[in-house]
Amino acid sequence: MANRPGSRRAIEKTQRGIIYAILIVVSVIWLFPFVYLIFQSLFKVPVSKNFFPGAGNWTFDNYINLFTNDAYPFLKWWLNTFIIAVFTSLLQTVFVLMTAYALSRLKFNGRQGLMKLMLILGMFPGFLGMLVIFYILELLGLNTSIFSLILVYVASSAMSYYIAKGFFDTVSKSLDEAVLIDGGTKNTVFWKVILPLSKPIIIYTILVSFTGPWGDFMFGRYIVTAGSIPASGWTVAVGLQLLTTKAGNLEYGLFCAGAVMVSIPITALFFWLQRYYVEGIAGGAVKG
Amino acid sequence: MTTIQYLSLTKPQRALITIGNFFAGIGLGIARFFKNIPYLLFKLGKKLSGPFVVLYYAAKNGTWFTRANFLIMGCSQIFHKEFFRGILYLLYEVVFIWFMIKLGAPTLSKLGSLGTFARSSSYVLDPAEGSSLAIGLGDDSFNILLYSLVTILLIVILVVLWYFSIRDAKSLQDNIAIGRLSKNSQFFKDLMDNKYHTVLLAVPLVGLVAFTVIPVVFMIITGFTNYSQAHSELYDWVGFDNYTSLFTSFSGANGMGTVFLKILAWTLLWALIATFTNYFLGMVVALMINRKGIKLKKLWRTILIVTIAVPQFVSLLLISKMLSNSGFLTRLFVDWGWVPKLGSPFDNVVFSKVLIIIVNMWVGVPYTMLICSGILMNIPEDLYESAKIDGASTFKMYRSITLPYMLFITMPYLISQFVGNINNFNIIYLFSNGRPYFANLPASFGNVGETDLLITWIYKMSMESGTKNYAMACVLGLLVFIVIAVFSLIFYGKSSSVKSEGDFQ
Numbered sequence: 001m002a003n004r005p006g007s008r009r010a011i012e013k014t015q016r017g018i019i020y021a022i023l024i025v026v027s028v029i030w031l032f033p034f035v036y037l038i039f040q041s042l043f044k045v046p047v048s049k050n051f052f053p054g055a056g057n058w059t060f061d062n063y064i065n066l067f068t069n070d071a072y073p074f075l076k077w078w079l080n081t082f083i084i085a086v087f088t089s090l091l092q093t094v095f096v097l098m099t100a101y102a103l104s105r106l107k108f109n110g111r112q113g114l115m116k117l118m119l120i121l122g123m124f125p126g127f128l129g130m131l132v133i134f135y136i137l138e139l140l141g142l143n144t145s146i147f148s149l150i151l152v153y154v155a156s157s158a159m160s161y162y163i164a165k166g167f168f169d170t171v172s173k174s175l176d177e178a179v180l181i182d183g184g185t186k187n188t189v190f191w192k193v194i195l196p197l198s199k200p201i202i203i204y205t206i207l208v209s210f211t212g213p214w215g216d217f218m219f220g221r222y223i224v225t226a227g228s229i230p231a232s233g234w235t236v237a238v239g240l241q242l243l244t245t246k247a248g249n250l251e252y253g254l255f256c257a258g259a260v261m262v263s264i265p266i267t268a269l270f271f272w273l274q275r276y277y278v279e280g281i282a283g284g285a286v287k288g
Numbered sequence: 289m290t291t292i293q294y295l296s297l298t299k300p301q302r303a304l305i306t307i308g309n310f311f312a313g314i315g316l317g318i319a320r321f322f323k324n325i326p327y328l329l330f331k332l333g334k335k336l337s338g339p340f341v342v343l344y345y346a347a348k349n350g351t352w353f354t355r356a357n358f359l360i361m362g363c364s365q366i367f368h369k370e371f372f373r374g375i376l377y378l379l380y381e382v383v384f385i386w387f388m389i390k391l392g393a394p395t396l397s398k399l400g401s402l403g404t405f406a407r408s409s410s411y412v413l414d415p416a417e418g419s420s421l422a423i424g425l426g427d428d429s430f431n432i433l434l435y436s437l438v439t440i441l442l443i444v445i446l447v448v449l450w451y452f453s454i455r456d457a458k459s460l461q462d463n464i465a466i467g468r469l470s471k472n473s474q475f476f477k478d479l480m481d482n483k484y485h486t487v488l489l490a491v492p493l494v495g496l497v498a499f500t501v502i503p504v505v506f507m508i509i510t511g512f513t514n515y516s517q518a519h520s521e522l523y524d525w526v527g528f529d530n531y532t533s534l535f536t537s538f539s540g541a542n543g544m545g546t547v548f549l550k551i552l553a554w555t556l557l558w559a560l561i562a563t564f565t566n567y568f569l570g571m572v573v574a575l576m577i578n579r580k581g582i583k584l585k586k587l588w589r590t591i592l593i594v595t596i597a598v599p600q601f602v603s604l605l606l607i608s609k610m611l612s613n614s615g616f617l618t619r620l621f622v623d624w625g626w627v628p629k630l631g632s633p634f635d636n637v638v639f640s641k642v643l644i645i646i647v648n649m650w651v652g653v654p655y656t657m658l659i660c661s662g663i664l665m666n667i668p669e670d671l672y673e674s675a676k677i678d679g680a681s682t683f684k685m686y687r688s689i690t691l692p693y694m695l696f697i698t699m700p701y702l703i704s705q706f707v708g709n710i711n712n713f714n715i716i717y718l719f720s721n722g723r724p725y726f727a728n729l730p731a732s733f734g735n736v737g738e739t740d741l742l743i744t745w746i747y748k749m750s751m752e753s754g755t756k757n758y759a760m761a762c763v764l765g766l767l768v769f770i771v772i773a774v775f776s777l778i779f780y781g782k783s784s785s786v787k788s789e790g791d792f793q
Contacts, residue, residue: 030650034603106488136502159500222751271590
């Protein structure tokens with residue numbers, strides 16, 4: 001029976017219908033928190049237990065407060081995070097590419113050992129070292145500024161060589177050999193062969209290291225509390241996390257509006273460079 | 289036994305044979321290991337004795353300039369006009385000696401006791417100013433430990449450089465003897481070519497050592513002290529006391545060992561469930577989106593990617609707000625009778641664990657979906673064609689083609705996900721924060737609860753105000769490392785795509 005073309009087409013049709021239904025449900029579930037967030041940020045008196053603000057309850061006050069409130073200088077937080085993110089992504093990308101190229105292309109003593117060492121180091125809970133890291137920052141006289149986070153992020157960039165190395169591994173070696181035979185050095189290979197071919201992975205690394213600082217609140221908060229940095233020197237993540245711990249209506253509204261203001265630029269950036277991100281993580285997972 | 293014989297057996301018998309082979313394999317593996325020991329020792333000995341041989345010949349056949357390098361690094365290089373290298377060697381030696389006199393030697397001498405009188409006890413109240421003034425520098429165990437670590441590191445570097453300078457001096461001498469004068473320019477050219485890795489790796493590795501290696505080593509060492517709130521300035525070596533107190537306190541519900549086992553069990557269960565739910569749901573969603581005839585593929589994918597694009601702490605904090613006592617979802621749960629009135633969704637152990645796993649799916653499924661979509665498109669279409677001709681059902685094709693292919697390729701991803709989930713700090717800390725909390729625990733345990741993972745427990749124990757049981761947190765940190773290392777070793781050994789690193793080149 002099932003082999004009759006008519007019934008097969010019917011089965012196909014119902015299957016497709018079911019799939020569409022599931023996909024719609026999935027989409028609703030995945031978008032729900034963000035829709036909720038946007039509505040919440042537009043409530044006059046934010047109440048987290050209602051979904052829609054009722055008629056006449058719409059307002060932009062939360063957004064206005066966000067940029068005028070002195071106790072929670074959101075604009076400063078945003079700028080601080082932006083500066084940190086820009087420097088981190090530039091430096092980190094350079095270091096990641098350098099490390100990945102060395103580990104992928106140059107054969108030297110201790111290469112395997114170094115890779116194993118980094119694998120092992122990655123297995124320790126990183127924040128237990130925060131005391132020491134903070135002490136080192138203090139020695140360098142950097143403990144009173146949030147921008148020391150740049151140093152902290154960049155210093156560990158060698159550990160994230162993995163995906164870029166996986167990419168370099170797939171670039172054909174005959175290109176290197178051609179350059180070396182023509183009298184070029186390994187330095188020329190890096191600049192003239194590998195980098196021009198690595199646009200996707202470069203953009204991927206920039207994107208990932210740019211978005212990282214926006215979401216990290218652990219190191220940020222530790223440095224803020226241990227170095228007693230005033231509110232004007234915080235990052236967005238530290239500030240917003242602190243807002244959620246306060247019970248007031250003002251803070252809740254600010255949190256929602258602030259979360260929207262953080263999410264919009266990052267999401268926009270992400271969609272712009274989405275193709276590279278997908279290539280990066282898919283490639284990294286396949287190559288391992 | 290031949291393959292035919294094996295195939296003629298019934299399934300239970302085959303299983304028995306497989307099990308038998310497994311145990312026989314263990315024996316064989318151990319035997320092979322012991323058989324290899326002499327060879328490994330020989331190899332190790334050869335490797336270790338190499339530098340000594342070089343040093344011996346440098347002392348025996350070296351000119352006086354080469355021999356002077358034993359005392360003054362870079363001496364021979366400078367004489368032979370290799371100024372760049374020579375001055376660097378010499379500079380390091382000078383700085384090292386200065387550091388040792390100034391700081392290194394005094395600190396190292398205190399390493400055994402970790403300091404005797406506290407810095408705060410050397411403060412007195414100045415009656416005129418009404419404030420405290422320091423009259424002498426006391427000891428601070430933290431400083432002593434950290435500086436000792438740095439000193440030891442510098443000593444190791446000195447020994448390595450000392451060896452290199454002598455080897456370099458000897459080869460310089462040999463080259464001159466056969467009339468081949470090396471030049472500084474050759475040295476720089478080497479840096480751009482044969483020794484290019486030193487140029488590339490220098491800065492990243494300095495960062496790695498200062499901000500990762502030293503902290504990690506410091507952490508391991510601290511596990512053998514009694515650094516805590518009560519001993520914050522001066523602390524002592526306690527040997528394995530922390531470990532024994534952890535592993536002997538299984539009596540009662542509030543021994544540290546009992547809590548540790550509970551949390552370890554939940555951590556592993558969590559990592560397992562979280563990894564597999566994400567993986568299979570992500571794969572199912574990817575299969576649905578990539579199915580032939582489904583329209584708007586890009587739209588579905590984009591909707592899911594929003595979750596990745598929005599910073600994770602924003603979405604997690606938001607969901608935790610929705611589940612707060614007056615939150616939107618909590619109200620729904622109360623209406624449906626899942627949560628008692630005026631209660632929190634995190635009062636019930638099972639309910640909060642299920643909630644966490646569901647929220648984790650919400651966070652993690654999009655990643656798996658992206659990865660799986662990429663791979664699904666690469667599965668050769670003719671495999672499906674031929675299966676279809678043979679009359680295979682959709683499910684059968686999924687089980688025999690899609691799943692094995694996916695599992696094979698994404699094994700490394702799966703492992704890293706598992707490890708990542710063991711250390712999944714954000715989702716627990718920002719979301720349930722460990723609730724429901726254990727009752728009647730000593731304050732030194734931190735505010736720990738049923739849904740805490742080892743990693744969040746460590747954080748609470750070491751970082752949150754009021755606890756600061758730092759030494760114990762370091763012990764737990766090392767145990768987390770051991771758990772992860774064991775699992776990674778088992779899985780990495782089995783995964784074939786790790787073994788074939790160079791196959792793509």
